[in-house]
Amino acid sequence: PSITRGVTVEIPKVSWDDIGGLQGLKKKLQQAVEWPLKHAAAFARLGVSPVRGVLLHGPPGCSKTTLAKAAAHAAQASFFSLSGAELYSMYVGEGEALLRNTFRRARLAAPSIIFFDEADVVAAKRGGSSSGSTTVGERLLSTLLTEMDGLEQAKGILVLAATNRPHAIDAALMRPGRFDLVLYVPPPDLEARYEILRVHTRNMKVGTDVDMRQLAEDTELFTGAELEGLCREAGIVALREDISATVVCDRHFQTVKNSLRPALTREEID
Ligand code: ATP
Numbered sequence: 324p325s326i327t328r329g330v331t332v333e334i335p336k337v338s339w340d341d342i343g344g345l346q347g348l349k350k351k352l353q354q355a356v357e358w359p360l361k362h363a364a365a366f367a368r369l370g371v372s373p374v375r376g377v378l379l380h381g382p383p384g385c386s387k388t389t390l391a392k393a394a395a396h397a398a399q400a401s402f403f404s405l406s407g408a409e410l411y412s413m414y415v416g417e418g419e420a421l422l423r424n425t426f427r428r429a430r431l432a433a434p435s436i437i438f439f440d441e442a443d444v445v446a447a448k449r450g451g452s453s454s455g456s457t458t459v460g461e462r463l464l465s466t467l468l469t470e471m472d473g474l475e476q477a478k479g480i481l482v483l484a485a486t487n488r489p490h491a492i493d494a495a496l497m498r499p500g501r502f503d504l505v506l507y508v509p510p511p512d513l514e515a516r517y518e519i520l521r522v523h524t525r526n527m528k529v530g531t532d533v534d535m536r537q538l539a540e541d542t543e544l545f546t547g548a549e550l551e552g553l554c555r556e557a558g559i560v561a562l563r564e565d566i567s568a569t570v571v572c573d574r575h576f577q578t579v580k581n582s583l584r585p586a587l588t589r590e591e592i593d
Contacts, residue, residue: 332401335392342386342393343522343547344515348506352377352394353371355504356481360398360434363479373505375474376482376496378442380489380585381508384548387485390508393440394483407444410463413485418445419466424457427479434479439490442484445493464493471501510546513539519525519547521529523554530572538576542587553579 339349347428359366359373366373379387395402401427409416429435439445457465460501474480486492494503511519517539524535542550554581561571 331388332428335396335402336398337389337392337454339393341522342389343518343520344511344576345390345508346385346549347391348508350391351504351506352390352447353397356394356396356483360400360436360479360481363434374481374562375471375500376484376502377504377506378492378496378502378542379485379506379508380482381486382546382591383487384546384586385462385508385510386547387508388438388440389547391483391485392418392434395436395438398434398436398521399440399483400436402481403429403432403435403437405437405439407439407441407446411444411459415459418463422463422466422470426473429480437480437482439482439484441486443486443488446484446486446492446496448491448493464495468495468501471496483531510544510591511550513543515547516542516545516550519550520554523551524571527554527558528570530570533576534573535570538580542581542585544584544587544589546585546587547586553583 339353342349350477355374355377363373379390381387394400405422405425410421425437429437445460445467446466447460459470471482477496484496489505490503491540497505509552511589517535520535520539542553545553553576558571558577560575561568564575
């Protein structure tokens with residue numbers, strides 16, 4: 324962790340290589356996030372204005388958060404994480420204060436990435452409430468918009484937001500200079516599942532009878548999070564069977580795989 328004027332922040336350790344699949348998406352994030360943060364001066368010299376916000380959307384557990392962290396790692400940027408649901412549940416005024424405070428800290432610690440999880444909770448479409456009073460969500464949204472518009476002068480700060488419900492996001496956030504880039508993070512396909520399994524067994528002793536290709540084929544509809552869980556659980560099953568085990572074998576993977584029901588459905592994928 325680095326200390327910047329009393330603000331302790333951490334640069335995430337996860338790298339692009341820790342994310343299986345999603346090659347095209349990683350490339351887009353490198354261009355839109357990593358480069359502008361790393362080479363802010365070059366962008367300014369050419370008068371190229373980088374994107375200020377990126378919206379990542381897709382089903383849960385498919386690496387939206389991990390992608391944001393890997394982008395921060397690659398750019399050696401401080402990573403600030405906010406949860407829409409948490410902001411929403413705070414006392415009156417506290418959520419707005421935390422938002423403003425986070426942007427202030429991010430400016431001090433720049434280059435910075437502010438990651439905004441469950442963004443739809445805060446950035447939901449404004450309902451045009453008839454009572455004339457503003458709701459918690461509306462106040463948080465207007466604070467977020469003010470802060471994002473204020474990023475103009477500040478260099479080296481990017482907002483990445485994640486949601487499972489992109490259609491619920493207020494159109495005001497999609498205007499130029501706000502979330503200019505919208506990227507879909509899909510559930511892993513066969514090749515991606517294979518790579519994810521490889522990532523999460525990298526440091527495991529895996530038996531020669533384990534066919535990762537076959538396992539990737541047999542785990543259709545599994546998310547990255549579920550594949551990670553499968554690898555970890557297989558290790559635990561092996562240890563539970565024999566605490567002096569030296570490898571995790573195919574039967575351990577099979578036991579766990581057969582006990583798991585993926586949360587995604589085929590309709591969500593097609
Ligand atoms: P949520 O919408 O629930 O916040 P998310 O899309 O942000 O989910 P992550 O939190 O990034 O998903 O991923 C959850 C876990 O799954 C992480 O610990 C990560 O290691 C693992 N994971 C997901 N996708 C991948 C992937 N493509 N490669 C390697 N690991 C992955």
